Amino acid sequence: MLVEILVKKVTTGKPKPADDRLGFGINFTDHMFVMDYNTEAGWHNPRIEPYGPLSLDPSTMVFHYGQAIFEGIKAYRRVDGRIGIFRPRDYIARMNRSADRLCIPPVDETLVLKALKELIRLEQDWVPRSKETSLYIRPFIIATDPFLGVRPSFTYKFMIILSPVGAYYPEGFNAVKIMVTDQYVRAVRGGLGHVKTPGNYAASLKAAEEAKKQKYTQVLWLDGVELKYIEEVGTMNIFFVIDGEVVTPPLEGSILGGMTRDSVLTVTREWGLRVSERRLSIDEVVAAADAGRLQEIFGTGTAAVISPVNELKYKDKIIVPGDGQVGPLSHKLYDYITGLQYGTQPDKYGWVEYID
Missing domain, CATH: 3.20.10.10 (D-amino Acid Aminotransferase, subunit A, domain 2)
Structure with a gap:
C-alpha cells in the first residue's frame, strides 16, 4: 500500500558547519521524520517536519522503564557526487529484531526506507564532502504512554534524525x-x-x-x-x-x-x-x-x-x-x-x- 509522507519544511535553515569542524553527534539537520503508534491505528501519520524538541509528560514510560530502541546508519557523499546509504535494509531489519525483544510493534521496513530516503533527499546539502566525513542517521523508537505501571506501552513514537559527522574517535584511523x-x-x-x-x-x-x-x-x-x-x-x-x-x-x-x-x-x-x-x-x-x-x-x-x-x-x-x-x-x-x-x-x- 502506498503511504504518503507529509512534508513541512523550515522557512529558514540553520547554518551548516564546515567539514573540518564536524565532530560526532554534535550538529543536526533542519528536519526529522516522525511517525506515531497506538493500538487502534497502528503505525500512522508519517511526516517530515522541522527538527525541534519533543513535549512529553513527566510520567512517559520511556523515562522510567527504558522501553526504547535505536539504530545507527551512515550515508556518504560518493566520488561521483551521488549520495549512498550503506546497508540500510539490514539496519532496519535489525531494528525490528530489537523491537521484538523490547515488545515494541514492528515497523514497515519498506516505509521506513522510503522515509529515510525522502528525509536525506530533503537534507542532501547537509551531507559533507570531505574524506572521512558522512551523514549519521539515527532512527529510534520510544514508549510514550503516560503511565507508571510496568508493562509494554500502548503508544510509541518513531523518529529519524540526521547529523553530519567526522571521525568517531579523535584518533581517526589510527590505533x-x-x-x-x-x-x-x-x-x-x-x-x-x-x-x-x-x-x-x-x-x-x-x-x-x-x-x-x-x-x-x-x-x-x-x-x-x-x-x-x-x-x-x-x-x-x-x-x-x-x-x-x-x-x-x-x-x-x-x-x-x-x-x-x-x-x-x-x-x-x-x-x-x-x-x-x-x-x-x-x-x-x-x-x-x-x-x-x-x-x-x-x-x-x-x-x-x-x-x-x-x-x-x-x-x-x-x-x-x-x-x-x-x-x-x-x-x-x-x-x-x-x-x-x-x-x-x-x-x-x-x-x-x-x-x-
Missing part, C-alpha cells in the same frame, strides 16, 4: 588503546546484549569512564558469567588475527550483531582468509601475544568502520599485537569498506542504496 574489564559486565545470554537498546549503553558508562581515566579509548567486555571469554568493545565488535586466523566471538545472545562485523566476515572469507566465529578467552589472547602469534586486533562498527587496536590492558598485563602499528589486514579492510561506501570500489554485494 586506539582498549582496557579489558573484569570488574563489570555488559550483558548475559538471554538478556539484552544482542539488541540495540539504550540500557546497554548506560550499563557501559561506568567502566568506560574508568578506562578513560587510565588513558584508554574504550572497554573490552568479557562474558558475564565466567569473566573469561571475549565479547565486544563498548561501541564495536572485536576481531583478532592469531597465526593468520581471523577470529571474532560468535553471536550467542549477548553480543550485538554488527553490520560492519558482517561485512568484514563476508569480505575476508571471499579473500580466502581463514576466518572463525568462535569463543576466544582472554587467556588465549595473552598466550598468543606472549608467543608472538598475535598479529592484529581491530574493532568494527558503523561509527568508526575499522578501528585498529595497538594495546590491550588486562589487569596488570599490557598486550601489544604485532609491532604495535596499524596491521596490514586492518588497513586493507578499512580501505576496501570505505571504498565501497565512498564509491572508489565497485559495490559487488549490493550494499549501497542511492538517493537520486
Whole structure:
C-alpha cells in the first residue's frame, strides 16, 4: 500500500558547519521524520517536519522503564557526487529484531526506507564532502504512554534524525588503546546484549569512564558469567588475527550483531582468509601475544568502520599485537569498506542504496 509522507519544511535553515569542524553527534539537520503508534491505528501519520524538541509528560514510560530502541546508519557523499546509504535494509531489519525483544510493534521496513530516503533527499546539502566525513542517521523508537505501571506501552513514537559527522574517535584511523574489564559486565545470554537498546549503553558508562581515566579509548567486555571469554568493545565488535586466523566471538545472545562485523566476515572469507566465529578467552589472547602469534586486533562498527587496536590492558598485563602499528589486514579492510561506501570500489554485494 502506498503511504504518503507529509512534508513541512523550515522557512529558514540553520547554518551548516564546515567539514573540518564536524565532530560526532554534535550538529543536526533542519528536519526529522516522525511517525506515531497506538493500538487502534497502528503505525500512522508519517511526516517530515522541522527538527525541534519533543513535549512529553513527566510520567512517559520511556523515562522510567527504558522501553526504547535505536539504530545507527551512515550515508556518504560518493566520488561521483551521488549520495549512498550503506546497508540500510539490514539496519532496519535489525531494528525490528530489537523491537521484538523490547515488545515494541514492528515497523514497515519498506516505509521506513522510503522515509529515510525522502528525509536525506530533503537534507542532501547537509551531507559533507570531505574524506572521512558522512551523514549519521539515527532512527529510534520510544514508549510514550503516560503511565507508571510496568508493562509494554500502548503508544510509541518513531523518529529519524540526521547529523553530519567526522571521525568517531579523535584518533581517526589510527590505533586506539582498549582496557579489558573484569570488574563489570555488559550483558548475559538471554538478556539484552544482542539488541540495540539504550540500557546497554548506560550499563557501559561506568567502566568506560574508568578506562578513560587510565588513558584508554574504550572497554573490552568479557562474558558475564565466567569473566573469561571475549565479547565486544563498548561501541564495536572485536576481531583478532592469531597465526593468520581471523577470529571474532560468535553471536550467542549477548553480543550485538554488527553490520560492519558482517561485512568484514563476508569480505575476508571471499579473500580466502581463514576466518572463525568462535569463543576466544582472554587467556588465549595473552598466550598468543606472549608467543608472538598475535598479529592484529581491530574493532568494527558503523561509527568508526575499522578501528585498529595497538594495546590491550588486562589487569596488570599490557598486550601489544604485532609491532604495535596499524596491521596490514586492518588497513586493507578499512580501505576496501570505505571504498565501497565512498564509491572508489565497485559495490559487488549490493550494499549501497542511492538517493537520486
